[in-house]
Amino acid sequence: DADVTQTPRNRITKTGKRIMLECSQTKGHDRMYWYRQDPGLGLRLIYYSFDVKDINKGEISDGYSVSRQAQAKFSLSLESAIPNQTALYFCATSAQGGNEQFFGPGTRLTVL
Amino acid sequence: AQSVAQPEDQVNVAEGNPLTVKCTYSVSGNPYLFWYVQYPNRGLQFLLKYITGDNLVKGSYGFEAEFNKSQTSFHLKKPSALVSDSALYFCAVSPRTDSWGKLQFGAGTQVVVTP
Numbered sequence: 001d002a003d004v005t006q007t008p009r010n011r012i013t014k015t016g017k018r019i020m021l022e023c024s025q026t027k028g029h030d031r032m033y034w035y036r037q038d039p040g041l042g043l044r045l046i047y048y049s050f051d052v053k054d055i056n057k058g059e060i061s062d063g064y065s066v067s068r069q070a071q072a073k074f075s076l077s078l079e080s081a082i083p084n085q086t087a088l089y090f091c092a093t094s095a096q097g098g099n100e101q102f103f104g105p106g107t108r109l110t111v112l
Numbered sequence: 113a114q115s116v117a118q119p120e121d122q123v124n125v126a127e128g129n130p131l132t133v134k135c136t137y138s139v140s141g142n143p144y145l146f147w148y149v150q151y152p153n154r155g156l157q158f159l160l161k162y163i164t165g166d167n168l169v170k171g172s173y174g175f176e177a178e179f180n181k182s183q184t185s186f187h188l189k190k191p192s193a194l195v196s197d198s199a200l201y202f203c204a205v206s207p208r209t210d211s212w213g214k215l216q217f218g219a220g221t222q223v224v225v226t227p
Contacts, residue, residue, distance in 0.1 A: 031213055042217035090155060094213045103155035
């Protein structure tokens with residue numbers, strides 16, 4: 001079984017709709033991250049979390065919110081989706097600072 | 113502001129030839145340095161990292177990377193490329209002072225290995 005899973009894997013939605021992307025991990029890591037990938041821009045950090053009580057904004061948090069329901073679960077929400085949020089979204093985990101991050105398979109989101 | 117540069121959008125190499133993917137960074141202090149690879153329709157996979165010590169770091173799938181402090185570079189290398197190495201490669205950095213382990217990524221370099 002995959003250590004970091006993301007659901008859904010693909011989603012097409014319309015402008016103005018609320019969308020939730022979910023991430024679960026079985027690695028027992030404290031740190032979890034959400035990134036978006038756009039061609040030519042690499043990955044940019046949206047939010048990150050140390051534990052259920054700790055949520056931090058990343059480089060591009062506007063238009064997004066997150067929830068850390070448990071150590072193993074970290075959800076990303078788009079309250080009112082817009083077309084420029086069309087991207088590939090990745091969840092990642094790590095054990096501590098300086099360690100490598102482990103990535104989920106990604107969610108391809110299209111906002112029409 | 114910190115930044116990571118991968119100057120080549122794409123690198124083309126024939127199978128069996130050496131492969132180099134370039135990365136330079138601008139981050140204060142001595143950051144942790146990473147390389148990741150992304151195969152089509154897959155998430156990122158960790159290849160290797162530099163923390164301290166020997167400037168030549170060996171990683172997965174026969175890849176290695178050379179850290180050069182004076183040039184603030186961390187180039188990825190493979191002595192003999194395979195067609196299966198065709199993928200998107202990302203360099204990433206994390207400041208040592210960042211206990212969260214946040215990564216800043218380069219834009220990525222597409223590697224195409226031809227038979």
